[in-house]
Amino acid sequence: MIKITLPDGSVREFEKSVTGLQIAEDISPRLAKEVLAISINDELSDLTRPIYEDANIILHKFEDDEGKHAFWHTSAHILAEAIEALFPGTKFGIGPAIENGFYYDIELAEGKTLSENDFPAINKKMLELCQQNNPVVRKEVSKAEAISTFEKKGDNYKTELISELEDGTISFYQQGNFTDLCRGPHLPSTGYIKAIQVLSLAGAYWRGDETRKQLTRVYAISFPKQKMLQEYLLMLEEAKKRDHRKIGKELELFHFSQKVGMGMALWLPKGTMLRDLLESWLTEELKKRNYEMVKTPHIGHIDLYKTSGHYEKYGKDSFQAIQTPAEGEAFMLKPMNCPHHVEIFKARQYSYRDLPYRMAEFGTVYRYEQHGELHGLTRVRSFTQDDAHVFCRPDQVKDEFKKIIELVMYVFKSLNFTEYKAQISLRDPKDKTKYIGSDENWDKAEQAIQEAAEEMGLKPKIELGEAAFYGPKLDFMVKDALGRTWQLGTIQVDYNLPERFELEYKGSDNEMHRPIMIHRAIFGSMERFVAVLIEHTAGKFPLWLSPQQIVLLPISEKFNNYSKKVLELLKKYDIRGEIDDRNEKIGRKIRDNELKRIPYLLIVGEKEVESNTVSVRKQGQGDLGIMSPENFAELINKEIQEYFNN
RNA sequence: GCCAAUGUAGCUCAGGGGUAGAGCACUUCCUUGGUAAGGAAGAGGUCAUGGGUUCAAUUCCCAUCAUUGGCUCCA
Incomplete structure (x- = not known):
């Protein structure tokens, strides 16, 4: 007998080689019906895989990310199976689950193409395969065997993937007549999928490498209930209706002109009214919270960005410097406000009593975004950040984070974003060398952020290794009325700029100390935020914001x-x-x-x-x-x- | 930056090797009205730009620019 510990701490005993599915059945038949995957000692696995030792388990349903992932991953295999059946000779790349559904990258046989006209046939085939309720079977294979399987099929993409794997870790999954290389986990059988539909086509480079062949990416989605698919399709339609570019035009909020330049919004009177209302409202809230408003120019001397390090890192990919006609001095359009704010900080001396110093600006910045990346107001080349920088002592980081979290939550609530998530990005514990700043400061800040989030009632997701090289951060993701998530607020600790600009304050010990800088934005960029607000409200702004x-x-x-x-x-x-x-x-x-x-x-x-x-x-x-x-x-x-x- | 599709009136879009089309919006006139589209007339286009093929190109071909959907990137 082995001991299985459930998430609530309760322990049940089972025969050795019990499977997740059997455990679920033991708990409740209804759970057994809904459960899709299992975590065994924090490792995601198939429900049908036997467990041989004592373990902590979590059962995942469609409502969990892990459950969705398994569901859509199996669906991706169905998509591939259907395409293989309908388009013999197709080669397959990768087919992962994504945030909303899944895709498969394929290369059709020579001379064949796929178009939207083929969708109904693929949909029909996929549904048929699901209804057959074929078991999905895991098989562990040797590397040699794996390679020879796909060599026989002539699928050079799969063999390339396999050749990079370590022997002994390779598994195949088979359902019906289709076998695919896959780590898993997968659903026990295809019958779990009740609704499945191809959504769109796109080109995508093999392994995201533009020097390599472009494959056809087929996007699709599936659900355990037919009704859920209908709701999803309705949501997509509604999203199209709420497109901020469309509503922005209808309500005369903003306009793009080729003459002015792509990615640079022109704000029409009503859009300007909306922005002004947001800005002045937030400004009042900032003043209540002891921020000081500042204003800085749109350009800055090139040396400023050389000192900040931005020139070295992004100089080539920025708008090029402009020069004064007589002296030939170089200035850059500012890509960030922080170097300017740092110079404001340096305008005088500080005692430890003067900190924290909170400085805010609606600062317009210019970034050279690649031309294929521009999109309405959400990706532009000129935008205004609701930027602020807090200069503080290490012992103040936690308190400042709490204050900023309070403000972010207040703003979200005020604008009817009732659902949001927080994510904390920390250092990679395995490699601390790639980060700037002392070990002690990092430890302190990482702890401070987590405590602050905790005490403010957030339940943040912790991501190890996601921190920037200059400091840990806390990001906010809001859900809009259609359930789509947008990253808005961000709070970042920065050890880099205080170092590079040699910022100092005098401590109670009469010694000079380096302050810590906290960057934060709530809306992020006004352009992007207005876009999110338009799509969230479908253009029906709350009364106080209506132009x-x-x-x-x-x-x-x-x-x-x-x-x-x-x-x-x-x-x-x-x-x-x-x-x-x-x-x-x-x-x-x-x-x-x-x-x-x-x-x-x-x-x-x-x-x-x-x-x-x-x-x-x-x-x-x-x-x-x-x-x-x-x-x-x-x-x-x-x-x-x-x-x-x- | 890469791949694909698209680019026709202010907007949404139809068309197609031989004088450019609709609806909405706009202007003028009629109408002066009661809770989601009153009527008539008019004006408005170098068919994205530049080349090429052709007797003739908005239409076919090439290039460029932009937009859209992806990919890559994102301080």
Whole structure:
């Protein structure tokens, strides 16, 4: 008998060679139905693999990343099996599970191509293979045997992969007539997959190497329930509707011009209003938290970036330096704000009592992004960071992290991002040599970050080896209304710049000490954040952020003057809006302004003029009845207040 | 930067070797209206740019630029 310990700490005894599936059955038949993979002593494995020794196990369902991974990985094999059946002679590269579904890189037989027209046939075949409920069988093979298997098939991609593996660690998985090289784990059988569908095609280099052959990448997704696939496809459709590039155009928020240059957004009046509202709101929050606002130029002397190290690392891949005509001095468009902020810090001397010094700027930076990488507002060459740097003593790192986490959480909550995750990136414990800064400082900072996150109620994922060379960090990933994740906030410790710029403060011991610098951004870039906000809200911004909160709709032009009077009055209550005085019928005006996602429409006609009222219509809800303009102003200002109080 | 697709009116898109098309938007006129599209007329294009083939190119070919989807990169 062996002892199996479950995640809740309970221990059960089983015969030697018990499998994960049998353990699940022992716990509950329902669990046995849902479980997809197992972790045995933190190592991911198949449910059908026997366990011979005492072990800690975790059973994974589709809801867990690990379960999804196994599910989609097996699905990738189904995709390959279907393609092999339909397109004999296809060579296979790799076919991993990804965040949303899976893909397989393939090379079709000479002269054959794959197009969207082939999707229905592949889908049909895949479903058929799933319904056959073929068992997925693991087989361990020797290297020689593995290579000869794929040599016989003429699949040079697989043989290349195998040739890099160590003998004795190679496993094949077989389902139906299809065998693939794979580490696993996999589902016990293909019948778990109830819905499966090809999504798109793309080109991808073999092993991501642009000097090598380009393969066809087939993206697909699968689910344990048909309904889940339908929901996913609906979500994709909705995402298309919410595309910030489309809504940005419709709502006249921003524009791109080839003449100005690609990847450089032009902010239209309404987009600028939105950005200004976000910026001034955040500025107020920063001031409450004792940040000091600064402003720095858009360019900086090349020596600044030589000192910071950015020139050496990124100089070649940046916009090239510009020179003064007379002296030939070189300046760079600033790719980061931090060197400028460091120079502000250096403008005077500091005592340990002066720290922390929190410095913030909405700083516009310029980076040469490769042209294929540009995408709407999310990848641009000119963007404004909501940047801040905290200069502090080592003993203050934890407290500063807590304060920044508080701010990040406040901002997310205020903007209705209710779901988010945190990730802490630490040093690679196996190789500490590639990091700058003392061992002692790193240990202290890494501990401080983890404690700070813990005490703020975050449950961060810890990633070893993901830290930058200059310091550990804490990143925030938010989930939007469609369940997509976006990386927004980041908090990073930096030992590098204080070192390079020789920053100092005088300690209580009357000795000079080096401060620690913390970089942090909450929105990240205003451009990107506005894009995320647009897609999160589908352009229906919260009332306080709407560039136009109201539009007055006169029934006919006879009521234009009254509308103007009402608008002037509402402006006194800080309400933003305009009058739709087009020569159109009221139905038309309502339709057009609803489509512009105006939160409130105020209809005025004869009735309203006589009673000195407005007829209020709320976006998405329709007619709210009539009230005086003053009452309406109070109503919406109350709505905004309540928004922040919740 | 690499691969592929795309580029036609302000926007969304149809078309196609021989005088350039629609809907919406725009302008003017009619209409002065009551909670999601009132009517008519008009204006608007070097068919991305540069070459080539052709009697003739917006259409076919090549190159360039841009956009989109991927790949690679990302302080």
